[in-house]
Amino acid sequence: MYKIVEKRPLSRNITLMQIEAPLVAKKAQPGQFVILRATSDGERIPLTISGTDTARGTVCIIFQIVGATTRRLNTLEEGDCLADFAGPLGKPTELEGLKKVCVVGGGVGCAIAMPIAQKLHDMGCEVHSIVGFRNHEFVILEDEFRACSDKYIVMTDDGSYGEKGVVTAPLKALLEAGEQYDMVIAIGPLLMMKFVVETTRPFAVPTTVSMNPIMIDGTGMCGGCRLTVGGETKFACVDGPDFDGFKVDFDEAMKRTAMYRKFERHAYEETCNLLNKEVQ
Amino acid sequence: MPNMSLKKTGMPSQDPKVRAHNFLEVSQGYTAEMAQEEAARCLNCKHRPCVNGCPVQIQIPDFIAQVVKGDYAAAYDIISQSSNLPAVCGRVCPQENQCEKNCVRAIKGEPVGIGRLERFVADWHNAQPAAAIKKPAPNGHKVAVIGSGPSGLTCAGDLAKKGYDVTVFEALHLAGGVLVYGIPEFRLPKDIVQKEVDNLTALGVKIETNMVIGKVLSIDELMNEYGFEAVFIGSGAGLPRFMNIPGENLCGVYSANEFLTRTNLMKAYKHNALTPIMHAKKVVVVGGGNVAMDAARSALRIGAEKVYIMYRRSEEELPARREEVPHAKEEGVEFMMLTNPVEIIGNDEDFVKAVKCQKMTLGEPDAGGRRRPVAVPDSEFVLDADCVIMAIGTSPNPLIKSTTKGLETQKWGGIIVDENGKTTREGVFAGGDAVTGAATVILAMGEGKTAAKAIDEYIQKRAL
Numbered sequence: 001m002y003k004i005v006e007k008r009p010l011s012r013n014i015t016l017m018q019i020e021a022p023l024v025a026k027k028a029q030p031g032q033f034v035i036l037r038a039t040s041d042g043e044r045i046p047l048t049i050s051g052t053d054t055a056r057g058t059v060c061i062i063f064q065i066v067g068a069t070t071r072r073l074n075t076l077e078e079g080d081c082l083a084d085f086a087g088p089l090g091k092p093t094e095l096e097g098l099k100k101v102c103v104v105g106g107g108v109g110c111a112i113a114m115p116i117a118q119k120l121h122d123m124g125c126e127v128h129s130i131v132g133f134r135n136h137e138f139v140i141l142e143d144e145f146r147a148c149s150d151k152y153i154v155m156t157d158d159g160s161y162g163e164k165g166v167v168t169a170p171l172k173a174l175l176e177a178g179e180q181y182d183m184v185i186a187i188g189p190l191l192m193m194k195f196v197v198e199t200t201r202p203f204a205v206p207t208t209v210s211m212n213p214i215m216i217d218g219t220g221m222c223g224g225c226r227l228t229v230g231g232e233t234k235f236a237c238v239d240g241p242d243f244d245g246f247k248v249d250f251d252e253a254m255k256r257t258a259m260y261r262k263f264e265r266h267a268y269e270e271t272c273n274l275l276n277k278e279v280q
Numbered sequence: 281m282p283n284m285s286l287k288k289t290g291m292p293s294q295d296p297k298v299r300a301h302n303f304l305e306v307s308q309g310y311t312a313e314m315a316q317e318e319a320a321r322c323l324n325c326k327h328r329p330c331v332n333g334c335p336v337q338i339q340i341p342d343f344i345a346q347v348v349k350g351d352y353a354a355a356y357d358i359i360s361q362s363s364n365l366p367a368v369c370g371r372v373c374p375q376e377n378q379c380e381k382n383c384v385r386a387i388k389g390e391p392v393g394i395g396r397l398e399r400f401v402a403d404w405h406n407a408q409p410a411a412a413i414k415k416p417a418p419n420g421h422k423v424a425v426i427g428s429g430p431s432g433l434t435c436a437g438d439l440a441k442k443g444y445d446v447t448v449f450e451a452l453h454l455a456g457g458v459l460v461y462g463i464p465e466f467r468l469p470k471d472i473v474q475k476e477v478d479n480l481t482a483l484g485v486k487i488e489t490n491m492v493i494g495k496v497l498s499i500d501e502l503m504n505e506y507g508f509e510a511v512f513i514g515s516g517a518g519l520p521r522f523m524n525i526p527g528e529n530l531c532g533v534y535s536a537n538e539f540l541t542r543t544n545l546m547k548a549y550k551h552n553a554l555t556p557i558m559h560a561k562k563v564v565v566v567g568g569g570n571v572a573m574d575a576a577r578s579a580l581r582i583g584a585e586k587v588y589i590m591y592r593r594s595e596e597e598l599p600a601r602r603e604e605v606p607h608a609k610e611e612g613v614e615f616m617m618l619t620n621p622v623e624i625i626g627n628d629e630d631f632v633k634a635v636k637c638q639k640m641t642l643g644e645p646d647a648g649g650r651r652r653p654v655a656v657p658d659s660e661f662v663l664d665a666d667c668v669i670m671a672i673g674t675s676p677n678p679l680i681k682s683t684t685k686g687l688e689t690q691k692w693g694g695i696i697v698d699e700n701g702k703t704t705r706e707g708v709f710a711g712g713d714a715v716t717g718a719a720t721v722i723l724a725m726g727e728g729k730t731a732a733k734a735i736d737e738y739i740q741k742r743a744l
Contacts (some may be wrong), residue, residue, distance in 0.1 A: 023496050037453060043546065043554035044453070068554055084453040086490035216541050216555070219451045219492050220677045221461075223520040223535035233522060233529065238678060252529055255630040259531040263556040 001081035002036075005058055010140040013065045014108055015074050016050075022057030024049075024087045030115040031093030031210065031242055034059065035218040037084040038073040045069050046215045048241075049088060050111040059087070062111030062140070068267040075275060089218050090241045093208065095119060098182045100126040102174065103149075104167050104196050106188020107133060112210060113187045114141045114148075121148035128179070129153070130170050132192070136161035167192060168199045175203045183208060186245065190257065194250035207245035211236045213257060228252050283320035286389030290314075291396050296610035300580050303465045303549060306607060307371075312350070315400040319347035321385060322392045329382035330394060335726035338362040340379055340394055347397055356405040359398060364437040365430065365725060367406060367472045370399025372463060372570075373722045376602040406475060413482040419443035421739050424508040426493045426680065429457020430721045431712030432514035433480060434728030435735070440483040442736055447508075448480075449491040454545065457516055458713075459721070461545040462537070464574050466581070467604075470544075494679035499687075499708060509742070510707045510735045513695060514728060517713035518677025522670055523566070527624030532558055532632035536567070536575045536671035543578045560667030562586045564635050566621055567671030568598040569718075573605070575669045576613045587613045588663070592620040592640045592653040618642070620653070622660065624668055635663045673718050684708070692717070701731030702738075709735055 006018035024034060033048045051060035063070050076082070093116055095101075101120050105113030110131050120127050129149040133139050135158045146152050153170045154162030163170070171184070186196040187210040200207045213225040213236050220238035227234050230247035234240065292308045293299070299306050310318065322344040330340045339358050346355035359366045375381075375395035383391030421444050425436045428450040436446045454460050456473045481487060493499065493515070502508045520535030522528050539557070542548040546555035563579040565572050568591035576587045589608070591598060594617050598605060609615065616637075623636040639659035642651035676693035688696045688704040694717055695710040697703050703710050711727030713719055 023491075027496055041554075084490050086451065086453070086492055086496075088495055089492060216538060216546065217452060217461075220518050220679060221516075221520075222538035222541050223522070224538040226522075226529060228529055233524070235519060238519070252630070255531060256529065259558075260556040267554055267556070 001083070002085040003081050004076055004078050005056070007076075007078050010062060012137045014062060014111075014138070014140055015065070016060065016062045018053070018056070018058040018060050019082060019085055020057055021059050021085050021087075022054075024085065025052040025054050025057050025059050028052045028059060028088040029092030030095075030119045031112070032088035032090050033218070033241060034061065034085055034087030035089060035215065036061075036073075036082055036086070038069060038076060038082055040083040042072065042083065043069045044084070044216055044218070046089070046212065046218055046237075048112040048210070048212070049115070051115050059085075062108060064108040067264050068271040071268060071271050071275065086218070089237060091239075093185065093210070093242050095123065095125075098123070098125050100128075100179075100181050102128045102130065102171065102179070102181045102184045104171060104184060104186040104188070104192075105129070105131045106167060106192040107138065108140075109188030109192075109210070110141050110145070113185070114144050116185055116187075117145060118148045126150050128174065128181075130155070130167045132156070132167040132188070133161070134158070166195070168195045171196065172199050175200065175205065181205050186210075190250055190254045193245065193248075197245040197248070197250070201246060208242050209245040209248060211241050211243060211248065211253065213253060214259065227256075282323055283317060285321065288321075288390045288393040288396070289318040291393070293607075296612070299466065300577075300611040303581055305469050306466050309403055310396055310400040312404075315347055315397060316350065318393045319344045319397055322348075323384055325384050329384065330379040330392075333378040333380070333382040334362075335378065335722045336362045336729055338379075338398070343401065344392070344394070344397060347401065352401055352404045353408075355401045359401060363725070364434045365476050365721075366398050367402035368430070368459060368468060368476065369722055369725070370395050370397075370402055371468050371472075372601070372720075374601040374720060378722070406472070413479060415482075415484045416441055416443045418445060418484075421445065421743070422447070422506075422508045423735060423739075424449060424502045424506070424511045425514060426499075426511065427451075427457055427514040427516055427712070427714070428455035428477070428487060429459065429514055429516050429712060429724065431724035431728035431731075432457065432512065433476065434725040435512045435514060435711065435732045436485045437480050437483065438729055438732035439735060440480065440485045444736075444739075445484070447486045447488060449493050449497075450487060450489045451492045451515075452545065453489050455487050455489060457514075461541045462571065462574070464540065464544055464578050466577065467574065492679065494683040499680065499684045499705070503707060509739050510709065512701075512728070512731050512735060513680060513703070513708065513710040513714055514712045514724070515677055515680055515714045517674035517718045518693075519675050520670065521673045521675060523621065523672065525621060525623055527626055527632070528670070530624055530626040530630050530632050532560065532667045533624060534558075534667070534669045536565070536571045536669050537674065539575050539669050540571070540578065543582065549578075549582050557582065558667055559583050560665075562665045563667045563669065564588045564590055564621070564663065564665045565669045565671055566590050567673075568593065568600060569671065569673075570600050570604060570720075571718075572669075572671035573600045573608050573613075575671050577608055577611060579667070579669065580611055580613060584667070588616045588665075589613055590616045590619050590621060590635075590637065592618065593650070594618055594642060597650060618653070620655070621668070625662070632666050632668055633664070635665050635668060637661055637663055674713075676714055676717070680714075699730075700734035701727055702734055707738065
């Protein structure tokens with residue numbers, strides 16, 4: 001069993017948990033993920049690792065409450081245990097040799113972008129971070145980003161915090177102003193990553209994206225997480241989750257991610273009803 | 281006097297119309313009377329051809345002789361000297377290609393129903409009050425087993441019986457490998473698998489779930505830091521193969537592994553399951569092996585109105601276990617032989633709408649001796665479907681290979697071993713699908729057994 005040693009809300013619908021999993025903590029690198037089950041009758045879901053504490057033997061996960069499983073996960077408290085927690089899965093983000101990088105994070109994707117920015121900063125790399133959120137209530141990890149970024153730009157859809165607009169606007173401005181990045185690393189909603197790639201393509205800046213498709217086993221067995229990358233079928237769990245953004249077929253990935261939307265909405269509503277009943 | 285009936289004693293099974301809509305076991309097994317009647321068909325041949333056909337060399341005529349006498353406990357003891365998972369093998373072995381193929385009675389008529397008798401004996405044993413399993417005296421040596429499928433469980437069991445301190449590392453949250461994620465409940469009830477796993481833990485085997493070896497720990501760490509003197513790799517078949525035809529990534533195209541994992545491991549067919557699965561109406565399963573049959577019959581049970589098995593060769597070449605083909609047909613699965621998909625067509629929302637297929641014919645035999653399927657010109661046609669399941673095999677999982685120096689593999693990824701399951705890395709052994717590519721439960725068990733013996737010899741020799 002994997003104990004929750006810390007739990008706190010980061011924003012209205014985003015929660016941070018520190019999970020006791022010493023072996024995973026020892027191995028995990030930025031960019032990798034875990035598969036967990038909140039309860040022993042639950043679904044297996046992939047969540048990216050947003051940090052580790054090897055002394056405490058804990059792994060940090062940050063999740064957005066979007067569906068039935070994350071809703072249930074969020075009902076667990078400090079001292080409770082997760083049924084299952086397997087990792088670290090996937091390949092770590094390749095950062096070696098990078099001197100100047102722009103890290104672009106969207107929403108809960110910042111939970112993954114932040115440790116990458118941190119590691120780059122620790123390596124002595126110049127880091128520009130551009131992060132985007134729906135509005136000021138959803139902003140997360142600001143202090144952490146500021147601590148490891150040479151430049152930090154925050155965007156909100158409604159302008160309630162930072163600047164109003166999407167992350168690609170300042171990215172484009174920086175590139176046009178002549179910033180020379182060794183790499184742009186984008187992590188967030190598929191649509192955001194697609195537009196980041198469209199922004200960097202004309203400047204030919206290598207752009208890495210972190211894909212988070214539907215997964216079951218996460219170990220290279222089921223093939224549910226397949227994507228088309230450069231015309232070839234790739235498995236995000238073992239070949240990724242990072243890929244060359246210029247080669248990813250985002251439109252296909254978006255369609256595949258939405259495959260169970262109806263089921264998921266129904267499951268979410270049922271879970272909410274169930275949990276509300278329990279509260280009453 | 282032997283029973284000279286040319287036919288096997290029939291085994292009761294659920295009515296096809298009923299079972300096509302439930303996940304309960306299809307075949308219900310012999311009663312004691314039926315088992316005795318069938319056992320009496322065995323001629324107890326001196327040269328025992330059946331034993332040679334068994335990958336783990338069960339002393340078949342001996343156990344059958346005990347069934348005739350009604351001493352089922354003795355029959356079980358004989359089987360369990362060679363097989364660790366008789367209740368599993370009695371259900372899923374392709375007996376027609378193994379023991380029963382060599383049966384003298386098959387020259388004229390049907391062979392003795394060896395598989396059915398094995399199942400009867402194992403089920404009889406499981407129904408008895410459990411005798412306390414005696415833990416063997418520990419011999420002080422540690423062995424790690426990677427994967428808890430048939431080869432891993434067998435290897436672990438054999439070593440534990442010899443007193444080894446065995447830890448099995450399983451990547452998923454539940455032990456059993458393909459026996460729990462792949463083979464459906466209606467063919468192999470999961471409580472049978474759980475019982476076999478429980479027997480192992482009673483022997484002292486430790487099972488660590490959620491351990492993806494190659495990621496959380498490497499083989500080097502297991503040996504150098506955790507004190508395992510030998511490692512057995514039984515990590516199974518890995519990544520599913522696809523055909524590389526247009527439309528394979530449309531919504532509604534599954535690998536058989538994914539479809540079966542959702543259904544069997546995650547119980548997506550249950551009303552309250554949190555894991556989703558598509559409730560398709562018209563399903564095309566591509567392939568002709570056991571996995572294809574399992575996927576097709578599962579699709580039917582989830583509520584499909586039409587399920588096709590599409591196979592590029594003819595029915596004669598179907599690699600599936602013989603008994604499963606009529607079972608599938610009785611349930612309403614349609615067999616579309618000598619047909620191959622060439623494209624999957626999507627609707628406006630990128631969900632599967634149809635499959636474009638072509639007719640095939642059998643040409644010259646290939647290197648393996650099977651006649652090669654050749655496309656018939658201008659034979660393309662379009663078949664309506666809303667789900668396609670690819671059951672055309674797997675290629676080995678890259679995780680262990682990529683993190684273990686000195687472990688050599690075939691070009692296609694299978695781990696290279698000698699006849700004793702020894703890999704190119706000292707102290708590391710392997711077996712099952714990780715070595716052979718997709719094969720059967722019993723072959724994997726046989727390799728687990730062979731490797732257990734080699735591991736024992738290796739450690740004992742080193743200890744001198």
